[in-house]
Amino acid sequence: MADASATPAEPSPLRRQPRQARSQERVRRILAAAEELFVSGGVGSTTTNAIAAKAGVPIGSLYQFFPDKGAILRRLAQGYGEQLHEALAAFAGGEGAALPLEAYITGTVALTDRFFRDHPGYPAIFMDVQATTAELLAIEEEADARLIADWSGTLLERAAAEGATLSAEDGRLIAYVLVKTIGNLLWLAATQEPPLGTQLVREASELAIAYLRRRLAAA
């Protein structure tokens, strides 16, 4: 537990890093099989034996790399979080940078919404969580923390550009509320029927804009 000169840190939920090409391929197949089963049948009713069977791998091999069932879940969730962060960062640093506040928010909301819909595994994982939820929530928290940091910076810049004063603390708080609220509404939108789903995406933008305008004005 003390000496860890060889291991980089502890970011890997894997029990043993696959070094050979064949085993790396196996890990990929396990993750793919798990994602498919989680989406179609839910996390709770997907057995580890079923995952292994679908991946064409004996259970023993599955546990060679993943310490437990939750680790598979966590690995998938981590991947999703990183992908979303990168997509949003690209938008913020690219075409989004030139947009006015309202359009910037609408664009971000639309992008996040599309991400949820294009990756059905993301809602599926958080849809019916499981025993290991404490750690799963920690991962979601970590992903949110990145987004909050991003937003916090953006808000401070934009407030300054618009001549409003905004303390760093208030910036973080507002970013926190925005990330959590928009995430929640868009998650709902993704799991709802088309008419309501589309309306919710629009309302998410409206809500964010109204809140921001009020908070920036009150500074």
Place this chain on the structure above:
Amino acid sequence: MADASATPAEPSPLRRQPRQARSQERVRRILAAAEELFVSGGVGSTTTNAIAAKAGVPIGSLYQFFPDKGAILRRLAQGYGEQLHEALAAFAGGEGAALPLEAYITGTVALTDRFFRDHPGYPAIFMDVQATTAELLAIEEEADARLIADWSGTLLERAAAEGATLSAEDGRLIAYVLVKTIGNLLWLAATQEPPLGTQLVREASELAIAYLRRRLAAA
């Protein structure tokens, strides 16, 4: 599935309604034991045998009344939902009726926040859910539906009183967004450390007010 002349509807998650006084007392003790264990150790790691043991009842008796572990969870969740609904309805029909919009919202937010904090079992249940989550979500959905209906009515009345026009559809949509968003923020507030928790309650009010002002003005 067809003939149901004897059963009133199907609102009871109980397998068999306890008719004698002794068995009713047993059901109460099972629910109390389950709540305590869920709060202290989480839902996932609480076994049905442990619930029965703490309640001083053999497992057989537990399953005499509850069809499965999830039913205990659902029964508790249902009770919470009804209590919150009644508390909010009492406020809306009582002292809240005379308050202006801003104060009304702040009051409702404060009341909901207190409810979450006074009933630690509520967050605990939704904290680490389990296999039966589909049905649990359905119950949460039902509780939210009641709150949304309440809000929807309140919004239409208040909009008319303020001279703004608001369609019934828009009223429902706005109520939906408000209930979901405030619930989410206050749930976060209840599970967060004091400084952030208190701020989040305030922000929930700010957010709701800003959103409502914008939506009522845009009519």
Place this chain on the structure above:
DNA sequence: CAAAGAACATGAGCGTTGCTCACGTGCCTG
């Protein structure tokens, strides 16, 4: 290039959990 060791492969089966079922006891109506 052979030998040694590390990484990987395999599946029978263990411990635990949610839950059943066959049988026994208490209560309550006619």
Place this chain on the structure above:
DNA sequence: CAGGCACGTGAGCAACGCTCATGTTCTTTG
């Protein structure tokens, strides 16, 4: 008080997550 219905009881079953002992393949080294 006799019949029946509701309730009480706990050994044990099926299914699950996961282990472990043993065998195989790859990589490194003298």
